Amino acid sequence: MTCKFCKADLQPENFAQPRQCAFRSGVFNSDNWMCDLMSQLRYAAIGESEEKLHQTTDGESCLVLPIPEEAETCTGFLVMTMYKRRGCTGQALIMCDDDEPTHLTLSQAEEILSLLKFSHKRNIADSERSLTQQIPLQPEPCKDGGP
Numbered sequence: 001m002t003c004k005f006c007k008a009d010l011q012p013e014n015f016a017q018p019r020q021c022a023f024r025s026g027v028f029n030s031d032n033w034m035c036d037l038m039s040q041l042r043y044a045a046i047g048e049s050e051e052k053l054h055q056t057t058d059g060e061s062c063l064v065l066p067i068p069e070e071a072e073t074c075t076g077f078l079v080m081t082m083y084k085r086r087g088c089t090g091q092a093l094i095m096c097d098d099d100e101p102t103h104l105t106l107s108q109a110e111e112i113l114s115l116l117k118f119s120h121k122r123n124i125a126d127s128e129r130s131l132t133q134q135i136p137l138q139p140e141p142c143k144d145g146g147p
């Protein structure tokens with residue numbers, strides 16, 4: 001078993017070896033490399049700048065991704081660790097205030113990513129809508145009266 005992203009492109013041309021999906025058993029496994037689903041979640045957690053990256057002096061990082069409130073399987077945070085920006089994600093835990101931490105499952109990971117992409121598209125649609133609202137609905141009449 002792999003996530004659908006690893007399945008779609010198990011060995012990109014520039015990779016020296018095939019991806020090692022983090023969800024081979026359906027639950028996160030720290031023996032992974034370049035799992036594309038984990039890469040996308042890591043990228044979503046890091047964001048545009050690196051100010052959300054919590055780093056130790058020896059290169060270990062912790063990434064915290066708030067889980068969208070629409071998620072059915074869980075709420076709280078997805079907490080991930082990695083060493084420098086290498087291809088392996090060390091840990092991926094779901095942490096909520098009321099429950100013990102659990103390992104991220106494939107279905108949770110897919111749901112979180114799809115909700116993040118949906119809300120990102122919705123934000124883009126909202127900003128496009130506000131742009132069009134700045135355009136006057138009635139164009140100015142032609143001063144010369146037109147042809």
Ligand SMILES: [Zn+2]
Pocket residue numbers: 002003004005006007020021022023035036037038
């Ligand atoms: Zn994968």
